[in-house]
Amino acid sequence: MSLLSYTLRRLLHAIPLLLAVAVLNFCLIAAAPGDPVTALIGDFPAPAEYVAKMRQDYGLDQPLPVRLGRYLQHLASLDLGYSFANRMPVSTLVAARLGATLKLTGTALAVAAVLGVALGLLAARLGGWVDRLVRFGATLSYAMPEFWLGQLLILAFAIGLGWLPSQGAAPLRGAAAGWAGFVEGLRYLLLPASALALRYLALIARITRARAVEVLRADYVLAARARGASETRVLLDHVLRNAAPSVITVIGYNAGLLLAGSALTETVFGWPGIGRLLFDSIAARDTPTMLAILLMVSASVVIANLLTDVLHRLLDRRVA
Amino acid sequence: MTAVLDIDALHVAVAGGPTLVDGISLKVTAGQTLGLVGESGSGKSMTAYAVLGLFPAPAIRVTGGAIRLAGTDLLGLPADARRRLRGRQIGMVFQDPSSFLDPLLTAGRHIAEAFRAHGITTNMPSRVQAALARVDLPASAAARFPHELSGGQRQRVLIAAALALDPAVLIADEPTTALDVTVQAGILEVLRREASARGLGVLLITHDLGVVAENCADVAVMYAGRIVEQAEVRRLFRAPRHPYTQGLLASVLDPGRDAPPFAMPGGVPPAHAMPTGCRFHPRCPLVVAQCRTTAPPMRDGVACWRAEA
Amino acid sequence: MRPPLLALLMLLLCAILAPWIIPGDPLAGSADALLAPLQSGHTLGTDDLGRDMLAMLLHGSRVSLMVGLASSACALLVGVLAGAVAGWHGGWVDALVMRIAEFFQTLPRFVLALIVIALAGPGIGKVIIVIAVLAWPQTARVVRAEIGALRQAAFVDAARLAGMPDWLIVLREVLPQIAGPVLVLAALDVATAILLEAGLGFFGLGDPNLASWGAMLNQAQQYLRAAWWMSMFPGLAIGLTVLLFNLLGDAVAQHLDPRGR
Ligand SMILES: Nc1ncnc2c1ncn2[C@@H]1O[C@H](COP(=O)(O)OP(=O)(O)OP(=O)(O)O)[C@@H](O)[C@H]1O
Ligand SMILES: [Mg+2]
Numbered sequence: 098m099s100l101l102s103y104t105l106r107r108l109l110h111a112i113p114l115l116l117a118v119a120v121l122n123f124c125l126i127a128a129a130p131g132d133p134v135t136a137l138i139g140d141f142p143a144p145a146e147y148v149a150k151m152r153q154d155y156g157l158d159q160p161l162p163v164r165l166g167r168y169l170q171h172l173a174s175l176d177l178g179y180s181f182a183n184r185m186p187v188s189t190l191v192a193a194r195l196g197a198t199l200k201l202t203g204t205a206l207a208v209a210a211v212l213g214v215a216l217g218l219l220a221a222r223l224g225g226w227v228d229r230l231v232r233f234g235a236t237l238s239y240a241m242p243e244f245w246l247g248q249l250l251i252l253a254f255a256i257g258l259g260w261l262p263s264q265g266a267a268p269l270r271g272a273a274a275g276w277a278g279f280v281e282g283l284r285y286l287l288l289p290a291s292a293l294a295l296r297y298l299a300l301i302a303r304i305t306r307a308r309a310v311e312v313l314r315a316d317y318v319l320a321a322r323a324r325g326a327s328e329t330r331v332l333l334d335h336v337l338r339n340a341a342p343s344v345i346t347v348i349g350y351n352a353g354l355l356l357a358g359s360a361l362t363e364t365v366f367g368w369p370g371i372g373r374l375l376f377d378s379i380a381a382r383d384t385p386t387m388l389a390i391l392l393m394v395s396a397s398v399v400i401a402n403l404l405t406d407v408l409h410r411l412l413d414r415r416v417a
Numbered sequence: 418m419t420a421v422l423d424i425d426a427l428h429v430a431v432a433g434g435p436t437l438v439d440g441i442s443l444k445v446t447a448g449q450t451l452g453l454v455g456e457s458g459s460g461k462s463m464t465a466y467a468v469l470g471l472f473p474a475p476a477i478r479v480t481g482g483a484i485r486l487a488g489t490d491l492l493g494l495p496a497d498a499r500r501r502l503r504g505r506q507i508g509m510v511f512q513d514p515s516s517f518l519d520p521l522l523t524a525g526r527h528i529a530e531a532f533r534a535h536g537i538t539t540n541m542p543s544r545v546q547a548a549l550a551r552v553d554l555p556a557s558a559a560a561r562f563p564h565e566l567s568g569g570q571r572q573r574v575l576i577a578a579a580l581a582l583d584p585a586v587l588i589a590d591e592p593t594t595a596l597d598v599t600v601q602a603g604i605l606e607v608l609r610r611e612a613s614a615r616g617l618g619v620l621l622i623t624h625d626l627g628v629v630a631e632n633c634a635d636v637a638v639m640y641a642g643r644i645v646e647q648a649e650v651r652r653l654f655r656a657p658r659h660p661y662t663q664g665l666l667a668s669v670l671d672p673g674r675d676a677p678p679f680a681m682p683g684g685v686p687p688a689h690a691m692p693t694g695c696r697f698h699p700r701c702p703l704v705v706a707q708c709r710t711t712a713p714p715m716r717d718g719v720a721c722w723r724a725e726a
Numbered sequence: 727m728r729p730p731l732l733a734l735l736m737l738l739l740c741a742i743l744a745p746w747i748i749p750g751d752p753l754a755g756s757a758d759a760l761l762a763p764l765q766s767g768h769t770l771g772t773d774d775l776g777r778d779m780l781a782m783l784l785h786g787s788r789v790s791l792m793v794g795l796a797s798s799a800c801a802l803l804v805g806v807l808a809g810a811v812a813g814w815h816g817g818w819v820d821a822l823v824m825r826i827a828e829f830f831q832t833l834p835r836f837v838l839a840l841i842v843i844a845l846a847g848p849g850i851g852k853v854i855i856v857i858a859v860l861a862w863p864q865t866a867r868v869v870r871a872e873i874g875a876l877r878q879a880a881f882v883d884a885a886r887l888a889g890m891p892d893w894l895i896v897l898r899e900v901l902p903q904i905a906g907p908v909l910v911l912a913a914l915d916v917a918t919a920i921l922l923e924a925g926l927g928f929f930g931l932g933d934p935n936l937a938s939w940g941a942m943l944n945q946a947q948q949y950l951r952a953a954w955w956m957s958m959f960p961g962l963a964i965g966l967t968v969l970l971f972n973l974l975g976d977a978v979a980q981h982l983d984p985r986g987r
Contacts, residue, residue: 114829114832117829125842125845236969236972236973236976237969239972241968242928242943242964242965244925244928245957245960245964248947248961249957249958249961251950252950256950256951256954316516317518319471319511320509321519322503323469323471323579324578324579325500325503325504325505325535327534330533330534334519334522335519335522338522339520339521353833353837357836357925361928364929364947379844379929380930387841387844387845390841391834391838391841394834394837395832395833395838397834398832398834399832402832413520414562414564415520415564
């Protein structure tokens, strides 16, 4: 089967999952205590005409299946409802926060992947106390809640040493332009990205080490050495390549972990992203925003899994 | 003729553990094939790994003797010099072609790896193609992944990679054991042809005496880490002198004979529980008291107290 | 395996005996606000409302362990049941159960739990149920795979010939064989659940009438500058407990497969 047809098939597989996620979302609205309109609007004194419009729009006088159909229709047109807490459509609200979250999670993911793979390879290659140290560190890090690690980092580097800012993504007076602004941005990014990256890094280092140990024992590595390949080449050409599918699977299938972590980390650092928005919307009982975020996060996980499978397939052609 | 590869009283042992190869000596001559036979576990592969300077476990190491390649003792060389000889001066082909090829690399990449390991990076496609042609594989095979090749084709790829840099010595560790009989013949024919065309010295490790008869000039018989008999092939087949060799030969089916093949009782003793004296004595039909206490020296091509009996 | 197990038992004992070790309501405030550790009889200091940190930690362990153990037990029950039915029955039942499992595995656990609790209101029972509902598929998958493989085993045929009914075969002959890997998952589930519960608490969704580690960290957030201990000790408690359960899982796994790792 070609990669293309595999991708298409996998895509077809993802669609019912996405649909099921949307239905679940609908069920949460329907099952929420009180009037579904309250669930849709949140605990806000909404204008009476809006409430009436919602009732009609979502057909609350209609039987459940019809309401589900209407709900899906709204979703299909990217209408995620209106947030009274913020006085703007949820889609606008979410779109404004998306960049910050992508920046944070992207940085954390990159740091975790690069360092995790490097540490895992190092541990597998060197063995001995390096290996024990990496494994010990990974076990320890994996048990640390991100939000506590965030607080510790703030205590140490922002409050104790005063080196880095502890809240927000940019100074309140506005970001500087050009290079200075970029460096400043990094200063704000460093602590939250580290807090978010650590557990993921531990996970990646673990799987990389485990796979690398296995591959280093493989016959084909012995054969490569018998051809005169140096240890560096063995590590890059054989170990890394053969470890990659498993590492990518672990990375991709734990996207949920990263997103959950980012909700917590953003809250600790006042990072103006989706996670912080979730925290605020829960505190304000802003239901439409909460549900829209749930929908987005679920969709991201489905898509991350899809991409993972395709990438896995691209790296290892043997998979049937 | 002088030997390209001269193994002299080689000892291999597990660190703090048993001795796996106990003082064996072999000479491989350029352009000729030396057979090394013996039951499973007798230390044939360990001998090969010692020549390469690679062992499957870090605890195994050479503990004595010399391995000379064209006169230079390899054991005195630093690790990187050792590495530079692998693939360039000493090629190796392994038993199971499926597990010795990286499943995620194409055949061509395996061959290119041999060149790159020795700093050759130009004209790669044509070099790979030439290497494939020598083992009778089409140029299109370069783009194939191992799982897309047959067992015989995989072994040809491994041979092409091993011979890519024209080494002086090729060690083939049971190159056909994992293959169908029909495929075996083709692989052996490639090895024979390349050996004679390039003046390659080959150390051919096998269990199969038939393979030895067809491919080798000389043969050494190994038992429990030692050489028990070494002779020119025809002579060994005509008149085996060590009881173990006799048993090995008798255990081969001979179509011209009605009697069922003889099955030697017992097996190779484990490395940690070697018998004293001659290591074959617990299984030997001709055993006498001396065999149990004193190891027989190699004399006139055979190591046996009862060789004249 | 010994030291983590011992530590876990100690922890469990502390949680059970908390009301006797430090009696009284840990959430009742006092005038001694924001005392640093070791001041005037408060070993770990006090929080912004003058509550003793040690008392809150000790009582908080009850919530964490309760949620961790109960949700893991529920997930275990559902997972084993679903996995056994799917693996033993095969066919469309198998396909259906696995499809459902896949769906639940796709859901982002933490965010979903947050929102469900935010909509349904806080409560320890709800938290346990939500976590269990999100955690069972992994167990189900493992059980299903193992049972599928065992179904053809000789001893199963023997039991069948002896006239044992299917459900009894599964219960008596097959389940004991797969107890190991399932136990590993259960231990890891406890760790995940404790982290999740702490996250809920940190988001302010814990039970307001019970002391919980996550809620303590939520409170600490506003006082980081003034009272480092408000963050340090609850975080340590969570990390250590999660670590112990992870180590327990690793130890069981290693015991089952000594070659591995
Ligand atoms: N990694 C290892 N550590 C310790 N001993 C080993 C290891 N690998 C092999 N041995 C031992 O070394 C001895 C020689 O093994 P070797 O592989 O050289 O035998 P062989 O003659 O090649 O057998 P075969 O025909 O099965 O390939 C055996 O007794 C074996 O048990
Ligand atoms: Mg061998």
